[in-house]
Amino acid sequence: MAYPDRREGVWAQSPGWSPKQSGTCPTQEQVASQVAVLRKAQEFFQACDVEGKGFIARSDMQRLHEELPLSLQDLEDVFDALDADGNGFLTPEEFATGFSHFFSQSNPCQEDAGEQVAQLQEEKVYQSRGDGDLGHVDQDEEAQFQVLMDKLGAQKVLEDESDIKQLWLQLKKEEPHLLSSFEDFLTRIFSQLQEAHEEKNELECVLKKKIATYDEEIQHLYEEMEQQIKNEREQFLLKDTERFQARSQELEKKLFAKEQELERLNQKQKRLEGQCMALHNDKHETKAENTKLKLTNQELARELERTSKELQDAQQQLESLQQEACKLYQEKEMEVYLVTESLQREKSGLLKQLDFLRERNKHLRDEQDISFQKDKAAKANTAASKTSWKQRSGSVIGKYVDSGGILRSQSEEEEDVFSVPRRKGSLGLSTYPLTEEEPETNEPGAEGPLRRPLRRIISIEEDPLPQLLDGTLEQPVNKSAEVKGPSSQGGEGPIQQAPPLALSPTSPRGQPVGKEDFYQEESSPSTPDRLFKIVFVGNSAVGKTSLLRRLCEDHFSPGIAATVGIDYRVKTVNVDGSQVALQLWDTAGQERYRCITQQFFRKVDGVIIVYDLTAKESFLSVRQWLSSIEEAVGDRVPVLLLGNKLDNEKEREVPRGLGEQLAKENNLIFYECSACSGHNTKESLLHLARFLKEQEDTVREDTIQVGCPTKKKSCCG
Ligand SMILES: Nc1nc2c(ncn2[C@@H]2O[C@H](COP(=O)(O)OP(=O)(O)OP(=O)(O)O)[C@@H](O)[C@H]2O)c(=O)[nH]1
Ligand SMILES: [Ca+2]
Numbered sequence: 001m002a003y004p005d006r007r008e009g010v011w012a013q014s015p016g017w018s019p020k021q022s023g024t025c026p027t028q029e030q031v032a033s034q035v036a037v038l039r040k041a042q043e044f045f046q047a048c049d050v051e052g053k054g055f056i057a058r059s060d061m062q063r064l065h066e067e068l069p070l071s072l073q074d075l076e077d078v079f080d081a082l083d084a085d086g087n088g089f090l091t092p093e094e095f096a097t098g099f100s101h102f103f104s105q106s107n108p109c110q111e112d113a114g115e116q117v118a119q120l121q122e123e124k125v126y127q128s129r130g131d132g133d134l135g136h137v138d139q140d141e142e143a144q145f146q147v148l149m150d151k152l153g154a155q156k157v158l159e160d161e162s163d164i165k166q167l168w169l170q171l172k173k174e175e176p177h178l179l180s181s182f183e184d185f186l187t188r189i190f191s192q193l194q195e196a197h198e199e200k201n202e203l204e205c206v207l208k209k210k211i212a213t214y215d216e217e218i219q220h221l222y223e224e225m226e227q228q229i230k231n232e233r234e235q236f237l238l239k240d241t242e243r244f245q246a247r248s249q250e251l252e253k254k255l256f257a258k259e260q261e262l263e264r265l266n267q268k269q270k271r272l273e274g275q276c277m278a279l280h281n282d283k284h285e286t287k288a289e290n291t292k293l294k295l296t297n298q299e300l301a302r303e304l305e306r307t308s309k310e311l312q313d314a315q316q317q318l319e320s321l322q323q324e325a326c327k328l329y330q331e332k333e334m335e336v337y338l339v340t341e342s343l344q345r346e347k348s349g350l351l352k353q354l355d356f357l358r359e360r361n362k363h364l365r366d367e368q369d370i371s372f373q374k375d376k377a378a379k380a381n382t383a384a385s386k387t388s389w390k391q392r393s394g395s396v397i398g399k400y401v402d403s404g405g406i407l408r409s410q411s412e413e414e415e416d417v418f419s420v421p422r423r424k425g426s427l428g429l430s431t432y433p434l435t436e437e438e439p440e441t442n443e444p445g446a447e448g449p450l451r452r453p454l455r456r457i458i459s460i461e462e463d464p465l466p467q468l469l470d471g472t473l474e475q476p477v478n479k480s481a482e483v484k485g486p487s488s489q490g491g492e493g494p495i496q497q498a499p500p501l502a503l504s505p506t507s508p509r510g511q512p513v514g515k516e517d518f519y520q521e522e523s524s525p526s527t528p529d530r531l532f533k534i535v536f537v538g539n540s541a542v543g544k545t546s547l548l549r550r551l552c553e554d555h556f557s558p559g560i561a562a563t564v565g566i567d568y569r570v571k572t573v574n575v576d577g578s579q580v581a582l583q584l585w586d587t588a589g590q591e592r593y594r595c596i597t598q599q600f601f602r603k604v605d606g607v608i609i610v611y612d613l614t615a616k617e618s619f620l621s622v623r624q625w626l627s628s629i630e631e632a633v634g635d636r637v638p639v640l641l642l643g644n645k646l647d648n649e650k651e652r653e654v655p656r657g658l659g660e661q662l663a664k665e666n667n668l669i670f671y672e673c674s675a676c677s678g679h680n681t682k683e684s685l686l687h688l689a690r691f692l693k694e695q696e697d698t699v700r701e702d703t704i705q706v707g708c709p710t711k712k713k714s715c716c717g
C-alpha cells in the first residue's frame with residue numbers, strides 16, 4: 001500500500017490555494033485566505049492524524065465524533081467526499097483540496113478567505129521583517145521559489161530541490177531574462193514528471209487489481225481443489241468402506257465355516273475319544289489273550305522242536321536205509337553184470353571155438369573119408385573108431401557138418417546160437433560137465449531139459465553191466481583174433497584152452513560183440529550211476545548198425561555187411577548232469593533172425609524201431625515190430641521210432657507226416673535222422689535216455705514213498 005508522503009511541504013502545494021488555479025494570477029487577498037484555509041486544514045488534519053501517520057483513515061475521522069457536533073454518518077459522508085480516489089485513506093492533498101472546496105462552498109464571502117490569507121501573509125511578513133533586511137530579501141526569494149515549486153508540484157516528484165533552488169537563485173541574480181524560460185522549462189519537466197507519476201500510480205492500481213484478481217482466482221482454484229480433494233477422499237472412503245464391508249462379510253462367512261468345522265472336529269474328537277476308550281479296554285483284554293497265546297506258542301514251539309528232532313532222526317534213518325538199499329542194489333547189479341559179462345565173453349570165445357571145431361570136423365571127416373577108403377580092408381580094426389565120430393557129429397558141431405552149410409534154417413540157427421554158450425559155459429564157468437551135455441546133443445532137434453538155462457545165458461535178461469562200472473575193462477578188443485591161432489589143435493584141445501574171460505566177444509561175422517564205448521560227448525570221467533538196455537530193431541538194411549556206429553564212433557562207413565545174430569555196444573551219455581550208461585543192442589533185421597530178436601525184447605528198458613524213409617516196406621513193417629514188442633513186454637517199454645536216411649531226401653518214400661501220425665497213434669517218440677550225416681542221432685537217443693531216467697526216478701520216488709526199496713523192474717521178473 002502506498003501511503004501518502006508525510007511532509008510539511010504538502011500544505012504549500014495544495015491545489016485549493018494554488019495561485020494559478022484560477023487561471024489568473026491571484027490577488028494578495030485570495031492568497032491570504034487560501035493560506036488561512038490551508039492552515040486550518042493543516043490543523044484539522046493534524047487533529048485527525050493523532051499518531052502522525054501522514055494520512056487519515058476512516059477510523060481516525062470517526063474519533064472526531066466526540067469533539068465535533070457531527071454524527072458518525074456525517075463524518076462518514078465527509079470522509080467519502082474527501083476520499084477522491086476511494087482507496088479508504090485521506091492524503092494531505094485530498095484533505096487540503098476537499099477542505100478548501102468545502103470552505104469555498106460554506107463561506108460564500110471570498111473576501112473573508114482572502115482576508116484571512118492576506119492576514120496570514122501579513123503575519124508572515126511581520127515575522128520575516130523581524131529578522132533584518134537581508135533576511136527579508138532571502139525570505140522573499142525563498143517564498144517565491146516555494147511558490148514556484150508548489151506551482152510546479154515538485155514535491156511530488158523531487159526529493160531534493162536544493163540544486164534547482166541554487167540554479168534558480170543564480171539565474172535570478174545573474175541572468176533574470178532567462179528565468180522565465182527556466183521556469184517554463186521546469187514547468188514542462190515537472191508536468192511530464194507528474195504525468196509519469198500518475199501513470200505509475202495507475203499502473204500500480206491496475207497491478208494491484210490484477211494481483212487481487214489473481215489472488216481471487218488462486219483462492220477459487222484452491223477452493224476448487226480443496227473441494228475435489230474432499231470429494232476424492234469421500235469417494236475413497238466410500239470405496240474403502242465397501243471393500244472393508246465385503247471383506248468383513250467374507251471373513252465372517254469363513255469364520256462361520258471354521259466354527260462349523262471346529263464343531264464337527266469336536267464331535268469327531270469326542271467319538272474318537274470314545275473309540276480310544278473302547279480300544280484301551282480292548283487292549284487290556286488283548287494283552288491278557290496275547291500272554292496266553294504266547295504261552296501256547298512257546299509250548300507249540302517246544303513240541304515242534306521235539307517233532308522236528310524226531311523227524312530228523314527218521315530222515316537220517318531213512319537216508320541210511322536208502323544208502324544201504326542203493327549199495328545193495330549196486331552190488332547186486334555188479335554181481336549180475338560180472339557174471340553175465342564173463343558169460344558173454346565166454347560165449348564169443350565158444351563161438352570161435354565152434355568155428356574152429358567146424359573146420360576141425362570137416363577136416364576130420366575128410367581125413368575119415370580118406371582113411372575109410374584107404375583102410376577099407378581093415379574094417380574090423382576101424383569099427384571102434386567110427387562109432388566115436390558118429391557120436392561127435394551128433395553134437396552141435398555135427399549139426400553144421402550134417403547140413404554142409406553155415407546157416408540152414410532159422411530155427412536151426414537159433415539152436416546153434418544158444419547151444420554154443422552152453423557148451424562154453426560148461427567149459428568155463430558152468431557147473432555142467434561136458435559129458436552130461438553130449439548125449440543130448442546127439443539128437444539135434446530134441447528140446448532137452450538143459451535148453452532153458454542155456455537160453456537164459458544168452459538172453460539180455462542176464463546181460464552184463466558195462467565193464468566201466470567196475471573199471472576192469474582195459475582189455476584189448478580184438479584179442480579173439482589172436483586166440484584163434486593157438487586154438488587150432490585137434491580134439492578137445494581148443495575147448496580146454498578156452499579164451500580168457502577178458503576177451504572181447506565177436507559176432508559170428510567176426511565183428512566184435514559188446515564193445516564198451518568210451519566215446520562220450522561230455523568226456524566226463526565220472527562213473528555212470530545207472531544203466532539202461534535198449535534194443536535196435538527194424539527191417540534189414542534200414543541202417544541200425546550204421547546208426548550204432550554213428551552213435552558210438554561218430555563215424556559212418558557206407559558198405560556194411562548185414563548183421564548176423566546180435567551185437568551190443570555201451571554208450572554213456574550225460575542226462576541232465578547224471579551219467580547214464582546205455583547198453584545198445586544191434587539185432588539182425590533179416591527175416592530169419594527175427595526169432596532171436598524176439599528174445600531180446602523181454603528184458604529191455606527201451607526199444608528203437610528204425611525204418612528207412614526211402615523204403616516204404618520198412619515203414620509198413622513198423623506195425624509188425626510194434627506188435628512183436630507188445631507181445632513180448634506189453635506196452636511198458638518206451639519206444640523210439642526213427643526214420644533213417646534223412647540225408648537221402650530225393651528218394652524219400654515215406655512222408656514225415658506218416659511217421660508222426662504213427663508215432664502219435666502209438667505214443668512213440670519220433671525223429672527223422674541220418675546215420676550218414678549224424679543229424680538227430682544223438683538228440684533222439686538223449687530223448688529216450690532222459691525219458692528212461694525220468695521214468696526210473698518216478699519209480700524210485702514211488703518206491704521210497706511206499707517204503708520198499710526194491711526196483712520195479714526186478715519185481716516183474
Ligand atoms: N544214405 C544213407 N545210407 C545209409 C544210412 N544208414 C545206413 N545206410 C546204408 O544202408 C545200408 C544198410 O545199412 P546197415 O546199417 O547194415 O543196415 P542194418 O539195419 O544194420 O541191416 P541188417 O544188419 O541187415 O539188419 C548200408 O549200405 C548203409 O551204408 C543213412 O543214414 N543214409
Ligand atoms: Ca484517498
Ligand SMILES: [Mg+2]
Pocket residue numbers: 544545546561562563586587588589
Ligand atoms: Mg546191421
